[in-house]
Amino acid sequence: GQQLNQSPQSMFIQEGEDVSMNCTSSSIFNTWLWYKQDPGEGPVLLIALYKAGELTSNGRLTAQFGITRKDSFLNISASIPSDVGIYFCAGQFRGAQKLVFGQGTRLTINP
Amino acid sequence: DADVTQTPRNRITKTGKRIMLECSQTKGHDRMYWYRQDPGLGLRLIYYSFDVKDINKGEISDGYSVSRQAQAKFSLSLESAIPNQTALYFCATSPGTMHSSYNEQFFGPGTRLTVL
Numbered sequence: 349g350q351q352l353n354q355s356p357q358s359m360f361i362q363e364g365e366d367v368s369m370n371c372t373s374s375s376i377f378n379t380w381l382w383y384k385q386d387p388g389e390g391p392v393l394l395i396a397l398y399k400a401g402e403l404t405s406n407g408r409l410t411a412q413f414g415i416t417r418k419d420s421f422l423n424i425s426a427s428i429p430s431d432v433g434i435y436f437c438a439g440q441f442r443g444a445q446k447l448v449f450g451q452g453t454r455l456t457i458n459p
Numbered sequence: 460d461a462d463v464t465q466t467p468r469n470r471i472t473k474t475g476k477r478i479m480l481e482c483s484q485t486k487g488h489d490r491m492y493w494y495r496q497d498p499g500l501g502l503r504l505i506y507y508s509f510d511v512k513d514i515n516k517g518e519i520s521d522g523y524s525v526s527r528q529a530q531a532k533f534s535l536s537l538e539s540a541i542p543n544q545t546a547l548y549f550c551a552t553s554p555g556t557m558h559s560s561y562n563e564q565f566f567g568p569g570t571r572l573t574v575l
Contacts, residue, residue, distance in 0.1 A: 390566030
């Protein structure tokens with residue numbers, strides 16, 4: 349099946365640092381979504397992207413739909429302790445009715 | 460109140476037992492999904508339903524069955540549970556294609572299932 353490669357798998361940073369993570373695919377995607385999952389909870393939608401080149405912010409989070417339509421990036425600025433969790437990318441490739449999820453990026457923040 | 464609820468939140472059972480996980484939503488969404496989450500493997504789709512009369516297999520449907528009892532209810536059954544079905548199970552919903560955001564999925568809190 350279709351695969352999303354999400355990197356890095358884990359990040360260990362200091363509070364206040366900026367964070368970057370990305371997802372890539374071999375297929376063209378029509379939609380990119382970014383989710384965050386807190387321990388013991390379900391994923392929560394952070395940002396949805398629908399157009400190539402689209403850049404969307406949600407507070408300190410910014411995500412971009414890559415120009416090639418095969419990748420997406422999520423940046424977190426000035427990280428704080430509540431940013432800890434697992435971040436997932438998800439995408440819908442052309443012609444599909446379902447989402448494909450990346451393996452997740454686990455973010456750990458040292459105070 | 461939560462828009463997507465799952466029951467139970469935790470369940471421990473034995474090999475060979477039949478288990479049902481239930482999902483209810485108040486979002487008015489047509490589409491509902493069941494996912495399984497294992498460490499390092501992300502979310503994998505088990506079954507999905509685009510309306511009450513529509514049921515589709517996902518990538519890992521073997522050993523599972525589902526029932527869409529109403530627009531708001533979608534249950535997942537393990538007919539004869541086995542230990543490698545130990546995982547976190549999530550229900551999700553999304554609007555139908557009449558909505559521009561039709562593929563934005565909203566997740567329930569999850570059910571942690573342990574099969575001994």
